[in-house]
Amino acid sequence: MSIQKNGSTIRTGQVEAVTVAADMLWIAACGVELRSLYEKAQGYTVLPTSNQAVCHDDRD
DSSP states (O other): OEEEETTEEEEEOOEEEEOTTSSEEEEOOBTTBOOEEEEGGGTEEEEOOSSOOOOOOOOO
């Protein structure tokens, strides 16, 4: 997914969780990017993306 604000991409990543009201979502941590919360009320929008690299956890 692509997180955008004011027409600019802020972050891309894998959605980890979404609130029941769909007004907030968490983007999973990936590499040096921490897990992050984005709220619709703060002006963030979410768009689907294609050909997105997926972060893998190699701690197994």
